[in-house]
Amino acid sequence: MRSSFSGACIALLALPLLATAPSLAADADQDADDGITLLGDRLPFNTELMAHLTDPQENVVGEVPFILRAKQSGEIKPLSITIGGFFNGTYLFERTDTAGKYPILSRFPNVHGSGNTNTEAVINSAGVAGLISVGDWVTGYAQAEYSETNFRGDQEDVQLREYFVVVGNLDEFPVYAAIGRKSVDFGEQFGYNPFTHTINQHFFWTLADEPVIELGYVGDDWRVSGTVANGERMLRVGMTNKRDGGLGTNFAVKAEKTFTFEEDRALRVSASYLDDTIYNSNFTAHTVQALNRFGPPNAPRPPRVLVTDNVGLWDVAAEYTTDSYDLAVEYTRSTELWPATSYDTNTGAELPGARHLSAVSAMGRYKTDLFGIATDFSAVYSKSIIGPDNTEFDELTQHVIGMEMHINKYMDIGAEVVFNSGFQPFVGIQDVSDSGVDSQVGIVGLKLRL
Numbered sequence: 001m002r003s004s005f006s007g008a009c010i011a012l013l014a015l016p017l018l019a020t021a022p023s024l025a026a027d028a029d030q031d032a033d034d035g036i037t038l039l040g041d042r043l044p045f046n047t048e049l050m051a052h053l054t055d056p057q058e059n060v061v062g063e064v065p066f067i068l069r070a071k072q073s074g075e076i077k078p079l080s081i082t083i084g085g086f087f088n089g090t091y092l093f094e095r096t097d098t099a100g101k102y103p104i105l106s107r108f109p110n111v112h113g114s115g116n117t118n119t120e121a122v123i124n125s126a127g128v129a130g131l132i133s134v135g136d137w138v139t140g141y142a143q144a145e146y147s148e149t150n151f152r153g154d155q156e157d158v159q160l161r162e163y164f165v166v167v168g169n170l171d172e173f174p175v176y177a178a179i180g181r182k183s184v185d186f187g188e189q190f191g192y193n194p195f196t197h198t199i200n201q202h203f204f205w206t207l208a209d210e211p212v213i214e215l216g217y218v219g220d221d222w223r224v225s226g227t228v229a230n231g232e233r234m235l236r237v238g239m240t241n242k243r244d245g246g247l248g249t250n251f252a253v254k255a256e257k258t259f260t261f262e263e264d265r266a267l268r269v270s271a272s273y274l275d276d277t278i279y280n281s282n283f284t285a286h287t288v289q290a291l292n293r294f295g296p297p298n299a300p301r302p303p304r305v306l307v308t309d310n311v312g313l314w315d316v317a318a319e320y321t322t323d324s325y326d327l328a329v330e331y332t333r334s335t336e337l338w339p340a341t342s343y344d345t346n347t348g349a350e351l352p353g354a355r356h357l358s359a360v361s362a363m364g365r366y367k368t369d370l371f372g373i374a375t376d377f378s379a380v381y382s383k384s385i386i387g388p389d390n391t392e393f394d395e396l397t398q399h400v401i402g403m404e405m406h407i408n409k410y411m412d413i414g415a416e417v418v419f420n421s422g423f424q425p426f427v428g429i430q431d432v433s434d435s436g437v438d439s440q441v442g443i444v445g446l447k448l449r450l
Contacts, residue, residue, distance in 0.1 A: 063162075078135055124445075184234075188315075237277055383398075
């Protein structure tokens with residue numbers, strides 16, 4: 001762990017908590033508009049708003065409709081600046097029955113050590129975010145983030161992860177436009193786990209690198225959106241074989257509908273389509289730099305026979321929410337076979353029994369109080385079909401049992417137990433996969449917010 005940066009992050013986020021400890025104890029549920037008093041000065045923090053926008057688990061897509069609805073409700077004032085900070089850190093205790101192979105999602109295969117057991121402290125993400133509202137129609141958002149789960153050598157530990165501008169006013173017109181670097185509005189890619197990504201999120205969360213344009217319509221209980229992007233490899237998942245193509249070379253569309261019932265119950269359903277992805281060839285490179293050099297690091301040795309195709313994704317999801325429990329399911333599948341698991345890397349011959357890449361995640365969460373503190377208990381099951389049956393890269397599963405205690409709106413503490421079966425990394429999937437790997441992970445972690 002990089003102790004100097006982690007210490008600075010903790011100090012940055014702990015200072016307002018210490019400065020406001022008496023007021024927090026007296027009134028932990030103060031209105032977001034009250035702000036936080038830091039060294040006698042008022043800073044425009046809105047913890048709930050910014051926590052939603054920086055959430056790495058449940059709210060990774062749909063940022064623009066959320067901002068517009070928050071502005072319509074008055075939570076975001078027409079002329080205002082809102083800032084926030086966040087820190088997500090974990091400590092892992094993990095073991096595997098196959099030395100050096102740790103298939104925990106949201107971590108990379110080469111950071112766990114070469115033995116059968118490993119313990120490690122990790123900063124999943126830490127940073128600052130800001131939102132500026134200019135009148136009734138224009139809103140901007142930016143998020144700078146430090147993470148120890150980036151691809152070293154090709155990616156910086158500190159990134160301006162998102163920056164985009166939204167033009168829209170739901171009081172006047174239900175159509176909006178957004179442009180910038182952001183999560184593409186595809187799927188839900190969420191999980192009730194406190195820290196670990198579902199397979200769907202790990203495999204299919206689409207995050208732009210270069211700016212995209214999103215257009216959408218927001219109704220009272222439904223919305224639609226369309227996103228156009230260029231063909232270059234995105235930070236996550238999106239890419240075409242026409243990498244130098246302009247805007248429109250790649251695109252995504254989504255529709256979402258919410259049904260409300262009595263007693264604050266609701267059912268939200270969505271369907272999405274993404275036109276082309278990193279799953280469109282048998283050269284599996286994680287970064288633009290690895291693609292350009294056509295080899296390691298962050299990529300395998302080049303295949304002897306390069307196979308390419310247009311491989312998009314479609315996604316359907318549903319979430320049922322109540323005051324005491326939530327249930328959700330998401331299914332994502334490729335439109336064509338993934339060449340990396342359907343053609344032999346050495347000969348280029350089609351593998352018999354090749355299957356479409358897909359993943360399903362089913363999850364539940366029970367919301368209660370524990371020792372007077374709001375607490376969530378969660379269970380999440382994920383499974384992915386990857387390649388032909390009875391190969392080393394046929395499928396993998398993940399089971400997560402989690403608990404998260406919401407100490408106050410500034411702090412959560414959580415714990416997870418993760419059971420994994422199968423080791424199938426994206427890079428060199430036919431060369432190093434092992435379907436017989438089983439691993440178990442215990443995780444404790446802390447989330448801080450301003």
